[in-house]
Amino acid sequence: MTHKLKIAVQKSGRLNEDSLKLLKDCGIKVENGGDKLKSTAFGFPLEVLFLRNSDIPQYVEDGVVHLGIIGENVLLEAQSDVEIVQKLGFARCRLSLAVPKEVEYTGVDWLNGKRIATSYPVAINQYLSVKGIEAELHLINGSVEIAPAIGLADAVCDLVSSGNTLFSNGLKEVEVLLKSEAILISHKNLAPEIAALRSSLHFRIQSVLNARSYKYVLLNCPEDKLDSIKKILPGMKSPSVLPLAEKGWVSVHSVVQEDDFWNIIDALKANGAEGILIIPIEKMIY
Numbered sequence: 535m536t537h538k539l540k541i542a543v544q545k546s547g548r549l550n551e552d553s554l555k556l557l558k559d560c561g562i563k564v565e566n567g568g569d570k571l572k573s574t575a576f577g578f579p580l581e582v583l584f585l586r587n588s589d590i591p592q593y594v595e596d597g598v599v600h601l602g603i604i605g606e607n608v609l610l611e612a613q614s615d616v617e618i619v620q621k622l623g624f625a626r627c628r629l630s631l632a633v634p635k636e637v638e639y640t641g642v643d644w645l646n647g648k649r650i651a652t653s654y655p656v657a658i659n660q661y662l663s664v665k666g667i668e669a670e671l672h673l674i675n676g677s678v679e680i681a682p683a684i685g686l687a688d689a690v691c692d693l694v695s696s697g698n699t700l701f702s703n704g705l706k707e708v709e710v711l712l713k714s715e716a717i718l719i720s721h722k723n724l725a726p727e728i729a730a731l732r733s734s735l736h737f738r739i740q741s742v743l744n745a746r747s748y749k750y751v752l753l754n755c756p757e758d759k760l761d762s763i764k765k766i767l768p769g770m771k772s773p774s775v776l777p778l779a780e781k782g783w784v785s786v787h788s789v790v791q792e793d794d795f796w797n798i799i800d801a802l803k804a805n806g807a808e809g810i811l812i813i814p815i816e817k818m819i820y
């Protein structure tokens with residue numbers, strides 16, 4: 535009998551496209567078939583179930599599926615007993631408290647005795663209890679941002695990414711409760727054959743994520759600048775250095791992290807690097 539790993543992916547919404555793109559970059563093609571709830575993948579023994587983000591933690595805890603891709607904030611609300619395997623770097627957002635922009639917000643104490651509208655009761659309750667604040671919660675599913683304008687609440691606790699929704703509803707962000715991104719979660723007690731498939735998929739995912747956060751850099755520099763250039767380029771081990779046809783010049787190859795990218799390029803130029811080429815990396819295996 536051939537074993538298959540079962541993964542739950544959001545059916546439609548913010549996580550769907552990036553989740554399928556991640557699988558595709560891992561060499562796994564999945565048909566996102568309209569109303570289909572289940573799809574078989576090509577390129578890996580995998581079955582994909584399309585479910586609601588908020589339902590996935592329970593399915594994973596119960597072992598109905600082995601893995602799931604969800605927003606971190608959803609797991610906090612669900613309090614499901616699952617393992618977090620990997621942060622995936624997309625669907626980044628923060629869960630924040632916001633108040634009408636005309637409010638003179640003096641700090642968390644301002645929230646004492648106030649009414650807070652939210653769809654995230656677990657996160658806000660944990661936050662308020664740590665801060666020792668007593669507030670009244672109004673649970674709303676969706677369109678939380680309009681609650682202050684219609685007199686239902688004094689503050690809201692909602693997810694924010696660009697901040698446009700808060701801004702267009704006359705609200706300002708005053709506290710960040712948590713930062714969230716998409717995560718891969720797993721059932722805790724997988725059979726050995728399924729655990730082996732999970733390791734193999736996880737290895738592919740890590741290689742794709744590493745590649746996404748690095749760029750390959752090639753540059754030319756005079757030999758007498760090589761020491762200072764090497765200090766700027768961290769690389770995986772140390773940069774590769776090859777002689778150029780022109781005497782006294784070398785070509786340097788290395789990888790740099792996306793986060794530091796522009797600072798490193800500026801420093802390379804200032805230290806005599808020329809003809810700098812930046813190339814995306816498809817997979818990165820350690």
Ligand code: PRT
Pocket residue numbers: 544545546547548549585586587588589604605606607608625626627692693694695696697698699700714715716
């Ligand atoms: O319906 P289902 O259960 O499948 O999922 P869902 O209702 O959680 O779906 P969806 O697609 O809205 O969100 C999926 C996940 O994406 C969330 O659980 C978060 O982890 C993550 N995410 C990232 C966001 C946002 N960014 C986001 N901006 N989820 C929601 N928002 C909403 C927010 O609630 C607010 O209404 O977008 C609005 C604010 O956006 P900005 O850009 O104006 O600040």
